[in-house]
Amino acid sequence: MLRCRGVVTCGTAGARAPPSSPGGLRGAGSPRPLGALAPPAPHPVNLAYRTINLTCKLNYSFPISESSVGTGAGCFPSGAMVHTEAGPRDISTLQLGERILAADDSGKAIYSEVLTFIDRDPNATKSFIEVTAENGVTITTTRSHLLLLASADGWREVFAADVEIGDVLLTRGQGPVMRPSRVIKTKIVTRKGIYAPLTKSGTIIVDDALASCYAIVNSHSLAHAAMAPLRWMSSWSKSNELSKGVHWYANALYNIGDFVLPSSYKYR
DSSP states (O other), X not given: OEEEEEEEEEEEEEEEOOOOOGGGXXXXXXXXXXXXXXXXXXXXXXXXXXXXXXXXXXXXXXXXXXXXXXXXXXXXXXXXXXXXXXXXXXXXXXXXXXXXXXXXXTSOEEEEEEEEEEEEEEEEEEEEEEEEETTSOEEEEOTTEXXXXXXXXXXXXEEGGGOOTTOEXXXXXXXXXXXXXXXXXXXXXXXXXXXXXXXXXXXXXXXXXXXXEEESBSOHHHHHHHTXXXXXXXXXXXXXXXXXXXXHHHHHHHXXXXXXXXXXXXXX
16 A cells, blocks of 8 residues: 655745747657746746655565465474485485476386475574474474384374374485384474475475475475476576575465365365
């Protein structure tokens, strides 16, 4: 909303009107003098000076990207480890186009290309949850992020905040086979850095545990389908620039999801 408030004050001064050019005509490119349309005055004219004070105020609410308000497009902190083809790496050093360990639809470990970042902010500090399994694997992520847990038919997605003691993480094993391990502890921690790589497969192995690349929506397959245009655009992009904050496409989806998705599909 644009609000303007104007105050006009007037006072007289003894300024003489500027003389017109011969014949009362001016060049085509010359500015028209004040009062040029009035009849010529026989005597010098005292003009009034007018002062206008105009104050305008613009009020508009812009949507704030989730990484700046705390719940966020799910992500991982600085120090979280991923596995590239050259070996383990801090997630904060990942570059577009690198291939990291993830999982295919059958749950087997594969290397998948990093296409873009759904969220990335090296300077942000926020709350995360640590989930620890009995084999010593501990994954640290935001509470709204989807972890992929073992189930009878492969995996099931669960918000990190909803993981319970006794649930079974899928952890990195020997070769392509994932190794199940029961959760024995969860803990809320504060960490610096926000990193949410988007891989071509839509999955990622972080700190040796399997997770989805997605958050906020409690369906990995639904999120993966909704993010297909972003994966397609990113795979064709030639830019290697790493942006900051929530990706505009993801942010748009979150805003649309607020209106079209039932509350049972969204992180509380």
